[in-house]
Amino acid sequence: MEVRGLGKTFPIGGLFSRHSVRALHGVDLSIGRGEIVALVGESGSGKSTLARCVARLEKPSEGAILVDGVDILKRDRFQASREFRSQLQMVFQDPFGSLNPAHRIDHFLRRSLAIHGRGGAGTEQRLEELMATVGLQADMLDSYPHELSGGQRQRVAIARALAVEPQVILADEPTSMLDVSVRIGVLNLMRRLRYEQGISMLYITHDLASARYLADRTAVMFAGELVEEGESLDLLANPAHPYTQLLVSAVPDPARAGSYDPVRRAALRQAVMASTGCSFDGDPDQRCSADQPVRHQVGDPANRHWVRCHLYRPRAGAGGHALAAETAPQGAARKASA
Structure with missing residues (x-):
């Protein structure tokens, strides 16, 4: 299908x-x-x-x-x-x-x-x-x-x-x-x-x-759009989209006991339901754009892991590599293990 x-x-x-x-x-x-x-x-x-x-x-x-x-x-x-x-x-x-x-x-x-x-x-x-x-x-x-x-x-x-x-x-x-x-x-x-x-x-x-x-595969939906998709083990161990990272961080983890920060809620851009831009209202330092994001490959192509996020646009002179290393949260794999 x-x-x-x-x-x-x-x-x-x-x-x-x-x-x-x-x-x-x-x-x-x-x-x-x-x-x-x-x-x-x-x-x-x-x-x-x-x-x-x-x-x-x-x-x-x-x-x-x-x-x-x-x-x-x-x-x-x-x-x-x-x-x-x-x-x-x-x-x-x-x-x-x-x-x-x-x-x-x-x-x-x-x-x-x-x-x-x-x-x-x-x-x-x-x-x-x-x-x-x-x-x-x-x-x-x-x-x-x-x-x-x-x-x-x-x-x-x-x-x-x-x-x-x-x-x-x-x-x-x-x-x-x-x-x-x-x-x-x-x-x-x-x-x-x-x-x-x-x-x-x-x-x-x-x-x-x-x-x-x-x-076998997991797709993440936010505000009526698919924002990330990949093989389940790879996606949940290495979430790329900020929204997916929020979902993974919301999973209870005993390792965070005592130093737990309140989970930040996902935020919609104002009037997103009529907008053609990015639905996710990220932090100002995340350089989000008002344009509609497109899919970008993340990690090993064999895992079919893609993310729709401006943060992963290829940099000039970077040989087409996305910004995964800059934006991936530290300890994401540990969070996903919960």
Whole structure:
């Protein structure tokens, strides 16, 4: 799956004071077959909006969404087709709200199979296979959602997504409402599905540790834009963008106990939602520009680590090398280890 130049604006205000707020701008993201990409950022940065636009639950204002090279927005202009729904499924954050309490688990899985024409004589066997795939007992098909734990409900939601054999799963913070003790089980399930069935995933999360554990690559979103992307281990050990450095520094670290400085919040430039310049309001000594920053390579090209920041513009006579050595925070790797 590939996203090119995706943008989304929402109209706000009344009849005589109507204007638009930019939620996404120029988002470029690709997910290879059998690859897991984590999308991280603070609340309100646009992560869930991106997932909803890709899933066609929101209509993008601009851009293209390609699945196997086919632009879905051009092929299905008005609403998502059943073919697209069978290619891409979404697992929502709240397992308590994504399952109708009036129906048994059997209903959710059987309905998915019927809608996409996968029912028939082998339905019962397929239901049992789905339950076994997500680590649940077949006798739970007769249970209501309130009779299951939070982790079991989320596994049912994953089984419902798997029923149509999708190529891509959008997982919008699937473990944030689960107990810590059951999160690892859901993460291991997602990891196993990638290896056994070759399913690609966009994993949206606030948890940098789970992103490092699960994802091949991590993309950082701020103010509706991707500001940094790279292989998960490299990006979290060597954060380049000032915003990524703030995210990493917010991870609790026992080594900083006793000398902990309050975490500085990320700041938006004034009127950023209508601006075409840099969204991040850095310190004055960071020489930030009002121009839109472009991507710059950071570190080893094999790690595919890039950052969209003026601080990494090549210097004149520097042979095209970015300013990573000047701006990378000391001890970033130690912070990321938390």
